[in-house]
Amino acid sequence: MTHAFKTLDVLLNPQSIAVVGASSNPLKIGGRPIAYMKKLGYAGQIYPINPKADMVQGLQAYPSLSAIGAPVDLAIVAAAAASVEDILRDGIAAGVKAFVVFSSGFGEYSADGAAIQARLRQMCEAAGALLLGPNCLGAINIRNHVIASFTTAMEDHALIEGGFGFVSQSGALGAYWLDMVFQRGIGVSSWIATGNEAGITVSDAIHHLAHDPDTRVIGCYIEDIKDGPAFRDAALTAIAAGKPVLLIKSGRSQTGAAAAASHTGALAGEDARYQALFDQIGIVRVNSLSDMMSVARLILLQPPASGPNVGVISVSGGAGVMLADELDEAGFAVPPFDAETQARINDALPGFVSANNPLDVTGSVAGDSGIFGRVLDALGNAPDHDSFVLFIGLMVSISKDLSESLVRAFANRGKQVAVVWIGAPAQVVRELEAHGLPVFPDIPEAVHAMKIARQIGAARDKAHRLRGTQWSAPLPAPTTLEARAEVRAQDFIRAQSSLAFPDQVLIQTPDQAAAALTALTPPLAVKLQSPDMLHKSEHGGVKLGLEDADTLKRTVQDMLDIANTGALRLDGILLQEMSPIAQELIVGFKRDAVFGPLLLIGRGGVEVELRPDSAMAYLPLTPDAVLDLLRGLTTAPLFDGYRGGPKGDLSGLAQALADLGNAFAADPTIEEIEINPLALTRDGRFVALDALSLHRAAADPG
């Protein structure tokens, strides 16, 4: 699928920039971009627009965009909301190709503001001009010194060009990000804060960075995505191109979501919808900017590890143990070194140190750069280990020697290396990182970054496979829905999949019950079938374990009475054979208005709320993808012959659910299917013991 993403080149690589509302005061919103760009040496033309001034910050000023009389690629608008519409109209007439609107007072403020914002959007779309904002902090391209932003975050830092790009729906978070990267010495490519997203969305910006040769890692802050398919496509493009997407999505708790709603004016969606998308396409979610920094530091400097085996080298035994603890919890292994490497280490080391992993070289060895260098050289070749972590604490007086040993042994070995150095001198950190060795201030940051980096390696391969997917499109929310009871919901499921149901007979009268008893093997379940009674158990619509004809007839009559009394529409009374249940699943197919139709699989039964265990993914899904979802449940072994229990045919189930899901996705008249429980019987069969479906009229426009 290819979306009509906006091409942001003229925004981030403009040959000329006008600033409407230009100020001579470099600390004002309309003065700061000019001041930044002059200081950094932006190579294109800068045109201050200010009808009250001839010169602004030493540059010739113009009364309006159209008065410039020369081509303008980008116009930055720092003017009162009321004047923005006229400014854009003038700019479009003058051929301006892109606008960055700092001004607030639009959709985020009032209905009137939203109406103006809609007109700005239409105007730019009609003219083929880009629009970033309104109510945004702007955009930055570090390499060519385009600072179309009034952020204060860069005032106290030297800017560093590099491979980290960032996209944010919040200007404030964007500013904090800038402060953090430069404070930590991480290099930046481009930075885009989308504000109200009247034109350019986060999806457009991610798509741009995915193709931007200067960008190698993409950071992202989002609150609410409205263009789900475009977002998925943009992120997949980036990830498949080997550019990890590290993302913060706020509103992950109920509390937070409520706050987000009041903040953005958009109801922040149920977080699980987002998490399912991130998991499916390989977006890496982090929970704070500092966490994002740790991960970026590692993956900007180091290749992904090809496996879980880590060699740990520490100048302190205690710290080595703490590293091993943290690595173990993050899913890494710390296996012994191979015999040859051990021999090399022993050759290099004095007698009182043993060649274990973690390798405690002791402070005295680390202090002898000759010995320590030989030990590090020996380790750098360890064939069984996929990455290394080196722990150093203090040792300030010999830090230069130490860092040279590290660089010689580990820089450019093709294996992932992280350095934890408590109390490292700033100069040494800079030197190590200049040689590609990332330095972390304590153990957890380093190990967490390594853990995330492993996910990233797997995500890239998966994204390549997923890129050809013809995703099922989202539908607008339905206006009316009609329910179908179990026996009618089964029709679609039977037609579209090989899912099994109990042997059953649908009857209309008590007399038919006796005949059914000859066709079915008791004990039987008796279920009232009405679209007006979907939760049957609570209303006397289900009786279990019936064996004899008299009781059965009486039960059927009772249910008919219930239907009569309630004036329920009636499909009949369903009699089903019962099988002893070993385990239960819940399966649901739903439609998300932003991201499209999805499959939900979870463990059922009494514990479902106490210890939830479920997974979601968007359709279509291959049988293998469904099998991965099933096997990803914590309790998956219970369905697979665990400790003598029944072993279900998980592959067959995955095939059936994939078939059903794809048929569901393709039929816009079906809004939802729920199968609950989908039981694993004691004799190892998966059987759908109850189902319902919700339907909309074929012509429902949503």
Added chain:
Amino acid sequence: MTHAFKTLDVLLNPQSIAVVGASSNPLKIGGRPIAYMKKLGYAGQIYPINPKADMVQGLQAYPSLSAIGAPVDLAIVAAAAASVEDILRDGIAAGVKAFVVFSSGFGEYSADGAAIQARLRQMCEAAGALLLGPNCLGAINIRNHVIASFTTAMEDHALIEGGFGFVSQSGALGAYWLDMVFQRGIGVSSWIATGNEAGITVSDAIHHLAHDPDTRVIGCYIEDIKDGPAFRDAALTAIAAGKPVLLIKSGRSQTGAAAAASHTGALAGEDARYQALFDQIGIVRVNSLSDMMSVARLILLQPPASGPNVGVISVSGGAGVMLADELDEAGFAVPPFDAETQARINDALPGFVSANNPLDVTGSVAGDSGIFGRVLDALGNAPDHDSFVLFIGLMVSISKDLSESLVRAFANRGKQVAVVWIGAPAQVVRELEAHGLPVFPDIPEAVHAMKIARQIGAARDKAHRLRGTQWSAPLPAPTTLEARAEVRAQDFIRAQSSLAFPDQVLIQTPDQAAAALTALTPPLAVKLQSPDMLHKSEHGGVKLGLEDADTLKRTVQDMLDIANTGALRLDGILLQEMSPIAQELIVGFKRDAVFGPLLLIGRGGVEVELRPDSAMAYLPLTPDAVLDLLRGLTTAPLFDGYRGGPKGDLSGLAQALADLGNAFAADPTIEEIEINPLALTRDGRFVALDALSLHRAAADPG
């Protein structure tokens, strides 16, 4: 219980200090303590001991401790291992009251070294002298400038006097701790690195800090505790005195434990034994030094929150949502402000801001110190909120005004306040913290510190209650053990508790089976009873669901044949009534050689390994404490009538397990009791469906 803790006053408040192996080079091990103490102005006498020098660093030197001819409180020994025994002998003869031995080459190195170490210990014990080390980094008292340590960690920092004390089994971790506290501007009381612990242990040091008026929070790094009861007593003393113990215990993973074993020479215990102790007595475990710093920063400056309700004030909507997310996950609530507070906020704020929680004051309001100050004043009185978090990002140019507003509104209000300030100027951080407002560099650190601080408040009350406990003492490991099969293990359980068992008959012959059938209601369980067959199911020793006399007799005969064939000692064949099982527990009573007898409770059944859910605590336990353990299980509701399931008498069960546990603890001949499963039947009774016990001879010395 009161242990004979060592009194460390003479170590940390000596009037005179000798340094054996004193060096004129202030960077050498024997020179650094003298240089530090001279620079800081230690007020007592310093006596360098160096037979080759008359003067050392400007002080008169002596050839030996006995040559000083004046009282020496503390002797620091920085000499070769081979000479240490003679030095201590000389020092003891001269009346030295405490020794700090830096030298290594003792128990950590060789059997010979261990033998010398044992003699050092005996010598000091006999003389009533304190011994810290050997192989240790020493001890520090910041207030009186006693630096009996050669750590380099203080060379680059200004020392700050304060309330944070630290005890470490690792010198390296101790040094990193010093670097971190001073780098972060946190004030320190005393610091003790125990090394090989021939004399002073971590327990002694914690006990000292518990009574030290300068210490308000105790940090601790341990690898292996040998004096379990003393450690528990010391920690409880500290916690009950309102001094939280923040502890790192390395070796929490299997990998880490293996590494710890090679590091300390002591087998690092199964981590759960430690965690159970920490949970029971309220020690707060952290996983890194930086985490310990975050927590200490908060609790040194702020009172504990009296409840879970947090008010969030943020200059960025997005950051406010992220804070709400993080607080929610940490178990806090972010409820709306009361009507009166909302009215006050609305009075203070311009119209476009709403008085929600999180309160997004927006950057423009925060920039107006008048408005922002009134908003903060309004919030400081919010009666429903127990603590506040303020989020600020950048705003460097107005940071002085901002910090003054914060101090005026929140300092000394008696409510907990934390400030998150991304990109805060160092000077502002210092000013806020000088006024008692802790500043965190990002959101997760602040919220995690708040979460831990809540645990601390509860721990203090609990420690007060626990201080009177007469803990059951640990026993040495047994030399031989004798098992008892179910029916004999029941004897002790029945005698000591009200636990229920199935109706049962013990028979010896197949003929007795028929008679038993008249006394019991089938279906029956048939179980071979032999101390030589403890895992009966796997060896044909258990048959379930028997109903008729013939099958029963045949089954009994089969089991007798099995016993005969295997030459098993036989207690008989146990016939038991069966009840439908709803849920299963596992209960164990064991003895830990370091911390004493304990109770383990966990959910049983097929999922026990897939999703473990268990808890441990040391004996004796009150019925309430056992009930807390039971209710603390994630799956506890399943035993308490959850969703229509059976409701067991949890209080009765807790009483029975407390009785049994205390009887177990009091009888040193019983090594272990296991009840598995302890079933909750479908009709709501707890029944012990199987049991075994292990016994040692009464005279077993271990």
